[in-house]
Amino acid sequence: MPDQLVKVGEQTLKLTNMEKVLYPEAGFTKAQVIDYYARIAPVLLPHLAGRPVTLRRYPNGVDGQSFFEKNVARHAPEWVRTERLPTPGSSKGNEFLDFVLIEDLATLAWVANLAALELHVPQWRIGDDPDLLVFDLDPGPPATVVECCQVALWLREELAEGGYDAWPKTSGSKGMQLYVPVEPGELDTWEYSRGLAERLARAYPRQVVATMAKAQRGGKVFIDWSQNRPAKTTIAPYSLRARSQPTVSTPVTWQEVEECEHVEDLTFTADEVRARVEDMGDLLDYR
Structure with a gap:
């Protein structure tokens, strides 16, 4: 061509x-x-x-x-x-x-x-403080996105107690992320996310880890709160990922998170995501 x-x-x-x-x-x-x-x-x-x-x-x-x-x-x-x-x-x-x-x-x-x-x-727009709080859930093998879903539900409960709504999406790779809209300057997103991740790691030590050391992640879900540092970035919603298949970082419903039993339940390719958007619109439309 x-x-x-x-x-x-x-x-x-x-x-x-x-x-x-x-x-x-x-x-x-x-x-x-x-x-x-x-x-x-x-x-x-x-x-x-x-x-x-x-x-x-x-x-x-x-x-x-x-x-x-x-x-x-x-x-x-x-x-x-x-x-x-x-x-x-x-x-x-x-x-x-x-x-x-x-x-x-x-x-x-x-x-x-x-x-x-x-x-x-990044979690901020040019000239402003962060308007997103992000939790990146990274499963340590043999854990998968299925285990990430349980951690996401625990995070949603904790965030709701603090008055925040959480919006889930897949990473398009192994894990998933939760997006939490905040008003710019409303809180120190880095400290808040770190505190919440460490609190969950103490509450669920067999399932959750909040430290960077990879040696401690086996079979657990690492809640990566460091994504809220100003210099850090996260895969954008609807971005392709460089996997064997053209998978996409895909917004999902909380019902899909609750019902996930297999990795395939939350794995979506480019064609599938286009069809989802035509049917459901932008599931991450928190604006």
């Missing part, structure tokens, strides 16, 4: 190597990646708006090497919006980087054409 010049909104961009297979086991091509992101854009873009995006690119597909890209690519079109932000403690010694903001379909298609399969964002 030859390269294509396409008009997206008011912008023109070149799409390249459309026939390249990025998910070999599924035969899922770059053209299908771009198509997925274009079709899911109406529910994805609101979750990216105002948030600097870290891209995880897989130029040779999910079986090849990948790299995280925070700084905008040198060949980016001039219409791609960027924001220069401080990056203290950067491993490359950069004090500032120019992050991409994905707020329109043209920019989303452009990053998809870069084989940026995964889109990662």
Whole structure:
């Protein structure tokens, strides 16, 4: 398939190597990646708006090497919006980087054409304090997302006692996340999440761990509260993941969480997520 010049909104961009297979086991091509992101854009873009995006690119597909890209690519079109932000403690010694903001379909298609399969964002919007509290539930084998669901239900109870609503989504990989909308500046999200994670680890020591040491995670669910540090990012809702199949970080209902008995119950591919959105809309519409 030859390269294509396409008009997206008011912008023109070149799409390249459309026939390249990025998910070999599924035969899922770059053209299908771009198509997925274009079709899911109406529910994805609101979750990216105002948030600097870290891209995880897989130029040779999910079986090849990948790299995280925070700084905008040198060949980016001039219409791609960027924001220069401080990056203290950067491993490359950069004090500032120019992050991409994905707020329109043209920019989303452009990053998809870069084989940026995964889109990662912080819990804050530019110029503001965090508006999300996030708990990343990471199962240590042989635990799976099934065990994460039980921990998510415990977290929901604790959060409700504090007056907060929680919204679940899968990670698209092994675990899941809970999103808790908060007013910017309302609370110290890092301290609050750490305290709640440690409290649950004490209450359920056989099922939950709140420490970073991987040696302690076997068969338990690690509640990663560190996702609430300002420099940390979490996989965006509706982002693809670089797994053997084109799975997606998918918003789910609490009923689905309560009824989950098998990993397959909360595993969704790109086509399945598109169908879910057509049927149920954005299940993470807490705005």
